[in-house]
Amino acid sequence: MKRFRIADIALGIAGLIVLLLLWQLVTSLELISRVFLPSPAATISALEWGLVNGDLLPQTLATVNRMIQGWLLASLVAIAIGSLIGVSPVARAYIQPTLEFLRPLPASAIIPVAISLFGLNASMVLGVVVFGAVWPTLLGTIHGFAHVEPRLVEVSRLLQMSRWEFIYKIGLPNAVPDILAGMRLSLTVALILAVVGELLTAQEGLGTAVLHAARSYRAADLYAGILLLGLIGLVSNYGLAIADKRILAWKN
Amino acid sequence: MIAALTKSWRGWLFPVLVIAGAEIWFLFNPVLSDTLAAPSKIVSGAIETLTDGTLLKTTYQTLVAAAIGLLIGMVAGTACGILIGLARTADRLSSWSVEMLRPIPSVALIPLSLLTFGYGYRMEYAVVAWATFWPFLILTQHALKQVDVRLMEVSKLMGFGIFARIFKIMLPAAAPRLFTALRLSVGLSLVVAVTVEIAANPQGLGYGLMVSQESLRPDRMFALLIWVGLLGWALNYGLVWLEGRLFAHRAPGAVASA
Numbered sequence A: 001m002k003r004f005r006i007a008d009i010a011l012g013i014a015g016l017i018v019l020l021l022l023w024q025l026v027t028s029l030e031l032i033s034r035v036f037l038p039s040p041a042a043t044i045s046a047l048e049w050g051l052v053n054g055d056l057l058p059q060t061l062a063t064v065n066r067m068i069q070g071w072l073l074a075s076l077v078a079i080a081i082g083s084l085i086g087v088s089p090v091a092r093a094y095i096q097p098t099l100e101f102l103r104p105l106p107a108s109a110i111i112p113v114a115i116s117l118f119g120l121n122a123s124m125v126l127g128v129v130v131f132g133a134v135w136p137t138l139l140g141t142i143h144g145f146a147h148v149e150p151r152l153v154e155v156s157r158l159l160q161m162s163r164w165e166f167i168y169k170i171g172l173p174n175a176v177p178d179i180l181a182g183m184r185l186s187l188t189v190a191l192i193l194a195v196v197g198e199l200l201t202a203q204e205g206l207g208t209a210v211l212h213a214a215r216s217y218r219a220a221d222l223y224a225g226i227l228l229l230g231l232i233g234l235v236s237n238y239g240l241a242i243a244d245k246r247i248l249a250w251k252n
Numbered sequence B: 001m002i003a004a005l006t007k008s009w010r011g012w013l014f015p016v017l018v019i020a021g022a023e024i025w026f027l028f029n030p031v032l033s034d035t036l037a038a039p040s041k042i043v044s045g046a047i048e049t050l051t052d053g054t055l056l057k058t059t060y061q062t063l064v065a066a067a068i069g070l071l072i073g074m075v076a077g078t079a080c081g082i083l084i085g086l087a088r089t090a091d092r093l094s095s096w097s098v099e100m101l102r103p104i105p106s107v108a109l110i111p112l113s114l115l116t117f118g119y120g121y122r123m124e125y126a127v128v129a130w131a132t133f134w135p136f137l138i139l140t141q142h143a144l145k146q147v148d149v150r151l152m153e154v155s156k157l158m159g160f161g162i163f164a165r166i167f168k169i170m171l172p173a174a175a176p177r178l179f180t181a182l183r184l185s186v187g188l189s190l191v192v193a194v195t196v197e198i199a200a201n202p203q204g205l206g207y208g209l210m211v212s213q214e215s216l217r218p219d220r221m222f223a224l225l226i227w228v229g230l231l232g233w234a235l236n237y238g239l240v241w242l243e244g245r246l247f248a249h250r251a252p253g254a255v256a257s258a
Helices: A002-028 A040-052 A056-087 A089-102 A107-118 A122-146 A150-158 A163-201 A206-215 A219-251 B002-007 B009-028 B039-051 B054-086 B088-101 B106-117 B121-145 B149-157 B162-199 B204-214 B218-247
Strands: none
Touching: A002 A040, A002 B088, A040 A056, A040 A219, A056 A089, A056 A122, A056 A163, A056 A206, A056 A219, A089 A122, A089 B009, A089 B218, A107 A122, A107 A163, A107 B162, A107 B204, A107 B218, A122 A163, A150 A163, A163 A206, A163 A219, A163 B106, A163 B162, A206 A219, A206 B106, A219 B088, A219 B106, B009 B039, B039 B054, B039 B218, B054 B088, B054 B121, B054 B162, B054 B204, B054 B218, B106 B121, B106 B162, B121 B162, B149 B162, B162 B204, B162 B218, B204 B218
């Protein structure tokens, strides 16, 4: 079993190297113009230069900061409102259909509304990130509350728990897996909206960096920015997956 | 549909109250706002976008961009998913590359796509195709892994070649999951297309929204926004309904939303 895993890792890395070699081959044969596809070496050196001498590092931090801030705020709002709606079957019956209707709405479609409310600035971007990232966690929380084991609800009645006690002693612990699943989706949405917001408002961040790189035909810088955005997605995904496992360990 | 509406009348109360409240508020505060519009104004804005052709033209542009991008992503994603799902070595070789490439947010590719293709449909196809490629890749691969081993043994006994095995045994067996991938990706393609139009591409519903905002026409802006919401909802609803019709006999849990 153990040997299999080592072989898996070796093959995975080999595949990645093959991909890089293919990339190198395509660029050295100039199958695609350098303007659109820089060589891997040029991309890596652009990444290195940008991080050490340029302003890629503060830009990365700015985007991460925006993403995390919006995500945390959205999660707080979503869990609070979701608990209030989820705990009451009456509220669910009245409000949930509206929420289900709003869910497929592209969060980015709210950007023009946000621009006319807040203007083209950082708080507009944050507002859009929060708005978009609220939905997965909100619906996850409501779902979690709606599917609490009926016997636990009966127990809480017998113990004459107040609504608040029910929320934080029974409801929330039961909804944790759904909330976490929602929060993972929310984080992805938050990154996407942070980048879209930067593309539109030219706030400091990777979105603006890649846009400027593309506009001035600096392909290597463009790819370096895209790689960093992929890395942010990768790290945040893995981070949350690990946190998920830790937090849900008591369930198994 | 009608039964569902009457059954869930409670669900209608909340939006109706919000709309009525907004209308009354504007009745007592009859200001000409650059950012908000009374519901009745939004209705007349909707009629205006419909009669001057904006609505139809932009909807057509967005749907074409989303559909063709989705088609490219679907064919490429399913093909790669079959390859990875069939050959264990291909799976192991590609695992790291997939893990590294998949988290790249589709919107990060907007500047690249713009640089490569310029404004127009092609840049939008590319971004939508990238976004929808991954769900098809992953779900095809998983669907093939869960094809009944006995079916594969049967195909071996019957001496099927690789293509017969793929098209006669594996894809039909994986069909319910592939349809789920399609349903998720249809929603995704609409979201990504509108996002690309808002961020860069001067066509389609997203651009229509931006233009309405920039020309200080909140009535038209909200009319288009509601239309985008309706479109997304109707597409999802239609596909869920179709999924139930097509696969009700095999996959009871497949309709669960993601």
